[in-house]
Amino acid sequence: MGNRTILDKSAILNMVFQNRLNALRKIMPAHNLDSLLLSSREDIFYYTGYKTPEGNLLAIGGAGKPQLFVSPLDNDAEKIKGVNLVYFQKSDQLTKLLKNQNVGYDENSLITGRFLNLHKFHIRLKKASELIKNPREIKDQEEIENIKQAINITKKVLEKTDFYNKSEISVANRIEAGFKLAGTDKAFDTIIANGTSSIHHMPDNTKIKSSKPTIFDLGAKYNWYCSDVTRTYLGKSGKFWKNVWDDVKEMQEEIIEAVRPGVSMQDLQNLYKSISEKKKYKVHHYFGHGIGLDVHEQITSPLKENMVITVEPGVYLKYKGGVRIEDMVLVKKGRPVVLSSKIRY
Amino acid sequence: MGNRTILDKSAILNMVFQNRLNALRKIMPAHNLDSLLLSSREDIFYYTGYKTPEGNLLAIGGAGKPQLFVSPLDNDAEKIKGVNLVYFQKSDQLTKLLKNQNVGYDENSLITGRFLNLHKFHIRLKKASELIKNPREIKDQEEIENIKQAINITKKVLEKTDFYNKSEISVANRIEAGFKLAGTDKAFDTIIANGTSSIHHMPDNTKIKSSKPTIFDLGAKYNWYCSDVTRTYLGKSGKFWKNVWDDVKEMQEEIIEAVRPGVSMQDLQNLYKSISEKKKYKVHHYFGHGIGLDVHEQITSPLKENMVITVEPGVYLKYKGGVRIEDMVLVKKGRPVVLSSKIRY
Numbered sequence: 204m205g206n207r208t209i210l211d212k213s214a215i216l217n218m219v220f221q222n223r224l225n226a227l228r229k230i231m232p233a234h235n236l237d238s239l240l241l242s243s244r245e246d247i248f249y250y251t252g253y254k255t256p257e258g259n260l261l262a263i264g265g266a267g268k269p270q271l272f273v274s275p276l277d278n279d280a281e282k283i284k285g286v287n288l289v290y291f292q293k294s295d296q297l298t299k300l301l302k303n304q305n306v307g308y309d310e311n312s313l314i315t316g317r318f319l320n321l322h323k324f325h326i327r328l329k330k331a332s333e334l335i336k337n338p339r340e341i342k343d344q345e346e347i348e349n350i351k352q353a354i355n356i357t358k359k360v361l362e363k364t365d366f367y368n369k370s371e372i373s374v375a376n377r378i379e380a381g382f383k384l385a386g387t388d389k390a391f392d393t394i395i396a397n398g399t400s401s402i403h404h405m406p407d408n409t410k411i412k413s414s415k416p417t418i419f420d421l422g423a424k425y426n427w428y429c430s431d432v433t434r435t436y437l438g439k440s441g442k443f444w445k446n447v448w449d450d451v452k453e454m455q456e457e458i459i460e461a462v463r464p465g466v467s468m469q470d471l472q473n474l475y476k477s478i479s480e481k482k483k484y485k486v487h488h489y490f491g492h493g494i495g496l497d498v499h500e501q502i503t504s505p506l507k508e509n510m511v512i513t514v515e516p517g518v519y520l521k522y523k524g525g526v527r528i529e530d531m532v533l534v535k536k537g538r539p540v541v542l543s544s545k546i547r548y
Numbered sequence: 549m550g551n552r553t554i555l556d557k558s559a560i561l562n563m564v565f566q567n568r569l570n571a572l573r574k575i576m577p578a579h580n581l582d583s584l585l586l587s588s589r590e591d592i593f594y595y596t597g598y599k600t601p602e603g604n605l606l607a608i609g610g611a612g613k614p615q616l617f618v619s620p621l622d623n624d625a626e627k628i629k630g631v632n633l634v635y636f637q638k639s640d641q642l643t644k645l646l647k648n649q650n651v652g653y654d655e656n657s658l659i660t661g662r663f664l665n666l667h668k669f670h671i672r673l674k675k676a677s678e679l680i681k682n683p684r685e686i687k688d689q690e691e692i693e694n695i696k697q698a699i700n701i702t703k704k705v706l707e708k709t710d711f712y713n714k715s716e717i718s719v720a721n722r723i724e725a726g727f728k729l730a731g732t733d734k735a736f737d738t739i740i741a742n743g744t745s746s747i748h749h750m751p752d753n754t755k756i757k758s759s760k761p762t763i764f765d766l767g768a769k770y771n772w773y774c775s776d777v778t779r780t781y782l783g784k785s786g787k788f789w790k791n792v793w794d795d796v797k798e799m800q801e802e803i804i805e806a807v808r809p810g811v812s813m814q815d816l817q818n819l820y821k822s823i824s825e826k827k828k829y830k831v832h833h834y835f836g837h838g839i840g841l842d843v844h845e846q847i848t849s850p851l852k853e854n855m856v857i858t859v860e861p862g863v864y865l866k867y868k869g870g871v872r873i874e875d876m877v878l879v880k881k882g883r884p885v886v887l888s889s890k891i892r893y
Contacts, residue, residue, distance in 0.1 A: 254750060256737070256748055256750065274748065275832075275833075276746075276747040276748040276832075276833060277746070277747075277748050278744075278745065278746035278747065278748075278749075279746045279748070279749055279750055308660070310659065310660045310661035310664065311659060311661050312659060313659065313660045314655065314656060314657060314658065314659060314660065315653070315655045315658045315659065315660050315663040316655035316656050316675070316677070318660040318663070319655065319675075330661070330664075332661070372731070373731065376728045376729065376731055376732075377728070377729070379728045379733075380725040380726075380728035380729045381725075383721045383722070383724045383725035383728060384721065384722070384725045386717070386718065386721055387721075388724075392601070399623075400623065401621075401622070401623035401624045402621040402622075402623065403601055403619065403621040403622050403623075403624070404623075404624055405599060405601065405624055487620075487621075488620075488621060
């Protein structure tokens with residue numbers, strides 16, 4: 204029975220990957236592409252289930268099994284089903300395979316050295332990053348479950364973190380160790396910002412004082428799916444920051460309220476701008492972003508059911524500090540679902 | 549006095565970066581380059597001291613301060629001395645700056661999308677990865693100290709790791725949590741391989757059995773400098789593997805013995821091949837590599853004093869397991885110094 208179950212699960216998984224490949228192949232002809240060349244680890248994982256090391260490539264033709272090109276040191280790849288495995292020492296096979304074809308490649312992850320090598324061999328290369336990542340925009344149930352797990356771990360680790368009178372960097376290290384001990388990894392470098400307006404601040408030796416607001420922007424990665432959540436704890440920073448915090452929370456709720464199928468990311472950004480202006484705040488960054496295998500993912504169309512985005516308005520005062528609140532939101536036909544609402548504010 | 553010391557230290561640091569820039573500028577004319585465009589985080593750190601987030605660029609002209617191009621969210625960069633800071637929203641400044649110039653770029657880190665954007669603006673781009681990384685090959689005293697610290701942390705974490713009857717992945721997570729709690733980070737994904745011949749094996753749910761050899765290939769990163777050490781613990785795997793282990797250790801010692809100024813990496817690889825053949829073992833990979841800010845660094849000339857390399861011979865038997873032993877070696881005029889020899893074998 205045990206074996207039977209495993210076989211069934213693997214059969215289902217293979218169907219999932221097959222469906223994803225089909226989705227991609229369906230949009231290739233309209234772009235006049237014979238093949239796609241994938242170079243990001245997340246894309247290769249999405250279309251094959253293989254948690255590949257850096258540097259491998261996946262070539263997807265119009266039909267048949269994709270070709271997975273791996274380093275000769277990466278013998279783990281032999282376990283992967285549904286692909287033809289090619290070791291890179293035979294890399295003329297890649298140029299032979301793609302020669303005289305129209306090949307869509309991911310211009311956001313392929314390094315230039317490799318691009319030029321392929322270019323030399325008369326392969327007609329076309330930018331196709333948006334197309335390759337397009338099927339990833341809508342999440343299936345298993346992907347949503349992975350994201351929820353990543354959020355749960357973030358919650359557990361953040362809520363047991365002591366931070367006042369410790370340095371930003373030591374607290375960040377403790378959080379990232381917590382992710383590891385929970386069997387997972389950070390989704391990105393943890394931001395801890397006490398009394399600074401630098402939006403992508405790297406934690407340093409600053410002692411965290413309760414007299415200033417402290418921004419925690421963090422996330423874990425579960426089965427390669429990311430969480431990305433921001434909380435701002437006010438400590439004893441006083442009434443001024445409490446008012447800012449209330450304003451940011453109110454703005455966030457108003458944006459989340461507007462999240463539904465058919466609304467575009469630009470619509471939501473315009474809303475963010477208009478409510479910020481009403482409150483006399485400057486807009487420093489985008490209101491949020493798509494999320495999944497990558498922390499920042501494209502959303503190319505108006506929102507559709509089962510897309511996942513973050514909503515993260517922020518207010519910053521130069522050299523004084525800032526308040527940012529970020530939650531992860533699942534788009535639904537009815538009201539949106541705030542996946543991260545249980546992480547204490 | 550306190551302030552005085554800080555000022556002196558920062559002045560010395562600025563001299564270090566100035567010297568590194570000068571070393572680079574000295575080799576630019578021979579390659580007919582007006583500017584260099586750096587895109588790897590490690591290169592930007594090496595030439596400015598800035599622990600930059602991903603995605604920033606550094607343009608180095610023939611004289612004057614380099615231009616650091618950063619995201620508008622990265623206000624931390626304002627603290628960096630010795631550079632002119634440009635926020636990316638004004639990115640036409642990059643194309644204006646480089647227009648009609650011969651620009652050397654790092655083809656191993658610049659993504660194709662960015663390359664094509666610059667190409668469009670009639671900037672004459674030339675591959676210059678090797679040149680940009682050339683001054684990094686020889687380490688100064690502070691760099692060697694950082695590497696020693698990274699090795700020390702690796703030693704402490706590895707030596708308190710219990711592993712038999714635990715899964716590979718749980719042990720890898722515990723090791724990487726240990727690096728975090730020691731205030732540092734992993735230099736690369738930890739390899740733990742029990743009874744597998746896959747050389748870059750990713751740890752999985754395999755329970756580590758003492759009846760098979762277990763390879764630990766791991767390293768911490770201290771102040772961005774990497775360690776990279778491999779140990780193979782035999783447990784109760786028996787006489788056969790003990791003999792293999794002795795052979796690998798003997799080969800490693802013979803290669804290390806040959807490390808000195810004037811000897812090339814290819815010489816050492818030839819030596820590795822010839823002693824492996826004498827013992828009837830197949831050679832599966834390179835004997836070792838340069839190391840520093842990156843785990844794998846180029847060594848383009850015969851060895852020179854104060855280069856740091858790893859020496860890591862290995863023997864693998866398909867589906868059965870393997871033995872690899874890796875140490876970090878500092879090149880000296882007299883005998884080489886094995887920096888990692890205190891990590892128990």
